[in-house]
Amino acid sequence: MRVLVALLCIVTRVWTVNANVEKTIFLGPSPVTLAHVQPSLDDLHLQVLSPSDTILPTQLPVQFPSASVPRGPASWYLLRGLEDGRRYEVRICWPATQPTDFLVDTYPVTQVFNTPELIHSLARYSEQLQDPRLQFKQYTQETGPAAAQSVLFLRIQAAASYYSTNRTLMSSPLPVHVDIILDPFILNVFPRSLAPVAVYISAVVIGAWFLSAYVYDWLLHVAAEVPSKPHTD
Template structure:
């Protein structure tokens, strides 16, 4: 998965659990190794997973470096390339999943779960880049709202002040 600086990295994947024929009660974890390429050094990223609520699934995500990945080489890695000219690096993301629901019958395997993996660079190390347009529109809406509401508030306050001044003049003239 490669985050281009102008767009967010997205990957739709499906994990299937292997058949369970050894008599164990629980369905085993399914693993998928994803290579995160094109990461800029010293940048921070957010990884999000989205999956249907109708498929309750427990996920375990682990970011691995080159040394930690050799234990998981039995899984076929998913690889996406970035076309970036600046210095980049890569990491490995190990995604483990298993069903997270109770069923009256013993499952030998669970239905496949399709999920979307989103890799979003953090602007200023804090805000996901995908949030910046929303914040821009929110700031614009606040400015437009203030330009519409402030004159009304000013007119209302002027009216109140004018009324109070008239009362003061009447009191002084008596």
């Protein structure tokens, strides 16, 4: 068991050095029909995460906190193909060499379209994506009658949290490289990505239990053995 604990400590330290993680946990919303919503979700040109496409490597624009953007600029994404009532987790993983503070929020479609502050932020970000030189993975809706969908907007705000003597870097911080991960929960208990780890730990615990029982019985047997030769004073 000491070897297992030491191994876990080493893995934890390596992960901590190489990357940071920010996350939010939420439930899939009830499906809604979006046939008459304008602009349509496809018109926004947002990048999409879904249970079948769970990892999105990208770069997020960052700024230092200011009165106008106290939490940094907002980037918007679409979470599509969710299940009503199922628990999900969105994680933001980024290298420790780019210190950044993230604020991760999810919003129902109707809340965004009915909140001036949110719709203005979404529209401003969507306009930035219209540059024809940029190529973004988009969700293509199948033709035919509109079907109810379980959809959420994902907003990520990123603020640089470091100081440099480089004036150019301080005025225009570099985009931060991130992996955005959508992780469904199994039975709404723990993330699906942790299932292999849970199986491995369970196997190690069960094996350690039987091994310790065997070692304990062997020690009792050795202690109970009568010496073959009597002691002499």
